[in-house]
Amino acid sequence: MGLIDAISRTLSERGEVLDSASPQLARIRKQMQVVHDRLMSRLQRLIGDPKIARYLQDAIITQRDGRYVIPLQADFKGRIKAIVHDQSASGATLFVEPTSVVELNNEYRELQLAERDEVRRVLAELSQRVGEYAPELEQTVHVIARLDLAFAIAKYADHLRAAAPTLRPIRPRKGSPHPGTVIRLRQARHPLLDPETVVPIDLELDSQTYALVITGPNTGGKTVALKTVGLLALMAQSGLPIPAAQGSELSVFRSIFADIGDEQSIEQSLSTFSGHITNINRILKRSGKRSLVILDELGAGTDPQEGAALARAILDYLLGRGVTTLVTTHHPELKAYAYNTPGVVNASVEFDIETLRPTYRLTIGLPGRSNALAIAQRLGLPEEIIAAARAELHPDELRVDGLLDEIHRQREMARQARAAAEKARREAETLRAELAARLEHIEDERHAVLDAARKEAETQLEALRGELEAVRRQLKRARQPLDVIAQAEEKLEVVEEEQMPPVERRRPRLPRRTAAPRRVILRPGVKVHVPQLGAQGVIVSLDEEQAEVQVGVLRVRVRRAELQAAAEETDSPEAAAAPQSDSAPKAEPVTAPESGYAPSPGVELDLRGQRVDEALDELDRYLDAAFLAGLPWVRIIHGRGT
Template sequence: MRDHDLNTLEWPKILERLAAFTAFPWSAEKARALRPSTDPAEVQARLAETEEARRLLALEPGLDLGGIRDLRPLLTAARHGASLPPGDLLAVRDTLRAARRIRRLLLRRAEGLPHLASHAGRMQEFPDLEAEIERCLDEAGEVKDEASPILRTLRAEIRRLTHEIQARLQSYLTDPRYAPYLQEPLITMRGGRFVIPVRAEHKGKIPGLVHDSSASGATLFIEPLPVVEMGNRLRALQAQEEKEVARILASLSAAIGAQAEGIRLTLEALADLDLALAKARYAIAIQAERPEIVPWPEEPPEQRTASPLWLRQARHPLLDPQRVVPIDVTPDPSTFMLILTGPNTGGKTVTLKTVGLLALMAQSGLHIPAAEGSRLPVFDGIYADIGDEQSIEQNLSTFSAHLLNILSFLESATARSLVLLDELGAGTDPMEGAALARAILEHFHARRTTTLVATHFPELKLWAQTTPGAINASMEFDPETLAPTYRLRIGLPGRSNAFLIARRLGIPEDLIARAQQYVSPQALRLEALLAEAERLREEAARAHREAEQARAAARALEEEWRARLARIEAERERMLQEAQAQIAALLQEAREEIERIRRQLRAVHQAEVEAARRRLEALQAHIRETLARAAPPVEAPTEPAFAVGDRVWVRPLQMEGEILSLEGEEADVQVGRWRLRMALADLERRERPRPAPSPPAPTAVVRPPQVPLDLDLRGMRVEEALPVLEKFLDEAFLAGMPFVRIIHGKGTGALRRAVRERLKTHPHVERMEPTPDDGATVVRFAR
């Protein structure tokens, strides 16, 4: 890119605004030296780097390179053996510390920010140098006592000797003999020596060296003789201290000089990173977007399906973004030449500069002030002939200067160049200027050069209308306000509007009519056609806007309903998931409760069965004793002995059972759920009929039915459950069961309360006990 064209398009002003966002001088220099690239790969890399920088600023809002200093002069001095002052040494430490922090930050985010991380790869860390400067200097730039053992010893001796001198001088101030001779009781310093103020008229009263006097001469500052020798030793120690401090500073400076090249490379990487961040901040400030960089089409323009230059809502980057009117440079795919006409101060020149500057910005890695989706190719050259090129020094007129400038790139422009021509052919005879302008346009047309031209020649309007690849465009003019609107209209040439303006300004109608007689009929017809075309265009534009609004409303309504359906579906899915989760939780809770109840029941059943067995055995023994005392001797039966498997009648229990085993005069009998040890005398085999014994009273013995241990009332209403409970209690009591369990569940508690209220008053119930989970009640019968 030529400097002349960059200056014509005001590129240096863009760079100055970019430099204002940098953090230190080296990056500002790089910003001012920034030039567009003609390599598509490099342009894409630059734009991607700016995009990453914007992303980094969003991820790290507090990121700041303000603590970094431009160390190049210091590094040069240190490399040549100069001793750096403490302030410069601290600047080196702070810069190295900031570089280390930035480097590690970028390396942590290297996966998402590869272009920025490449700068971190060029940086080095200097922990030993940082630590040494930190060890030797405090934040105020003073060399610490710990910087060297010699310095520590010297300063300790200086402090001791200083204290001794001050104590000796203090004795003068407090001694009544010397009080009349002192101007005031204080210790001060003159020429680096500790002194006391003595009145001039008493000069000889305190022997010593006079180091200074007051402006009036009334006071002499005297170092008493006994203190002079101590002062000399103090000065000698201070000189040694200064020498040691100088040695330490020189040593630190030499360490920096030894690593100057590595520090310089790190600083340069920081400058490149700072430039990328400045591009990002500038893009945010001007509300810019990353443009799409498209390759140049291989097919000729008439066969293209997309225009490589397509800018929507483009704004001039140097104008106030709140006031500038955006333009749409969106030609059809076959167009590569734009002939722009319209009134002066209507925005033609701003349009040319906007296109040129946005192309320069994109090829420099800057995001452009245009809407998302704008696209640009990479131009191999951007040539501009804009403004007044008149040169008094070279004795050139405006026309000649323009021609010389155009001549400088006439042969350089290619099919991949951008040419911007303002007022082409102006400054000479209109007929000849128009002819020359047309010839220049035909030259660039033959080369297929992307060209934007601002002109007033009507001949160029006609040429654009009839030439493939070229198209007319104009800056809109409001006939009501007689002012330009600065909107670009592609497809229609600009109108003169001279007669309209004259009529609005009050020129007499007869003068306007006479002037129109002097215009050729062809020109009048052309103006009429332009007016009709503009009217039709406005109607089409209005219809298009209405259609777009209707489509937008339909899209908005569709999106609203889609959003509603999405919300409904999301809510349904959420509720379904919640319900499934609740069901799963309830099932899990139920499984855990069932398992817990099973464990409790196993424990309860085992304990209760064992207790019942002991009570039954005790009851059996009691019955046997009672029968033995009350009944007459019974002759031994003559029937055959009992056998395993015999069905027998257990007299004490009045229940039927089955013999499981025999052992002497006893047998193990299965009675219901219980296995009992019974005497054979208490058993009666049921296989053969036996004559009934003579009863002592006319009463019949009825065998009770088999009664289960548990009664489950769950699912019943109170009025249904109580009769079932009564029947079950009677049957269990008659069956001789020691206890039963009533399962009523927990639920609302109504059934549980009703059951327990009935059990409290039942005649067969001795006591009742709730199970641990309170879902059942164990009933023990009175015997």
């Protein structure tokens, strides 16, 4: 009997030991039931006896110390031959066991002890059997935990409307201080904010940029933007989908450091400035080219001039070490620093002067504007004070603010135009889908009408052929010439030859979407490049979404969109001019995407002959490399040692 059957036979769904656990247990419990019924019957007769009932406190049967007793009024002690087991808190009631049921109580108690011993024996035996399967059960629990984690991640991702980002390896560039990291977040949202109300941000550090300086008003969303990037990077490296749009990309950082918030401590006598510097000092000692450093309000909490100088020096130190850095600040000097320093770019959170509220939109490439005078004017500060304040400012600063205002307005107009274009594109896609559905319906009707006409013609021709055959037989019996019948049959054959063939379904032709310049012609026999494997192969067969490709001795299925053109198979004027036979399948041009995967470690890993610890370490390294290379599957060869 298997382990599952043994457990099912022994334990109920509530964890109780069943009678079927052993024949001995079933026999003991059957005897217990018989003795219990006899005991209850005798006690019921006692409490129902009028001579005894008048001495009882209540006409009930209860238990004390595992024995069945009845409640006797203390004043009538001795009126009933019984053994006292307990008394009530007031002392008015004695719980006694009549001597007439002592033997039955003893027998019932003995059977209870026998049941306990048998249950222990059964559970010990079952536990021993479970122990024999300990490795398999541990593995099962581990797999169930992994499945539970996968379902939890999927449920969480569905709740956040999250997507899986593309993880990019860090590739330092020779002769460049850029660490080779990638941060490209599209429509990113903080995972703890309501997805219905949060304003998503777009953040991208290009191939020339690895430091971002964000400026803008308080409560404008600067700190939330930093936390969003840090949390999404950690989520991605933990195997979680991130609350961002498809196409987001992140590097796999070795470490992520953050100094966010007010670190002042009365207990440790630390001010805000001291708390920040203590954290930053620890971060500077431990960060490197494969780190992501996030600093909030850099240089705050001290004299503005000294704070700005210290902030520039810290940024210079991090940039010199090639550390990917995101900072927020209120120091205007850092705007010019970001503009003049290679590898650094400005960013800002927007503020609506009309409503005096932040928009929470992050703008890359532009520093934040100084809105103090505009806000003061909107709040009703006297005009002469506003004018006096403007007079104190350098004309160049006023011109810079004016230029920034104009640039922000132009970008806002461009954003609105882009949103309108995106809306129009979605509407066009919707109309295109509706048109496709209508054309499909029309094609269904055409197919049905033509098929019905063809079937009706076949029926009529069959009936005519039957009539001609009947006339032929009649003429033959009458010994009449059959020339007329022969002519009619020849005409019938001509009609049958001209009859329409079975109706073929036509696919509705819709306007093609604009294709990318690089294309590969997909058809059986074409040589293509498979980026996930880093190898070339030949297409064996195609369906609507996937292609079967022969790569060496292997056959793999790859999505059509992931295939790239081999060098000799790219489109050319000669290839376009080459005629194709009617019988050959139609070639379909598709976009060949750029490959952004890490080098492939190969599709096979042989662990035979290695010790367990060595094999597990090598397997972890291989699976990480295979995932970063985008391999769709791998083969692991292992075995039991001799």
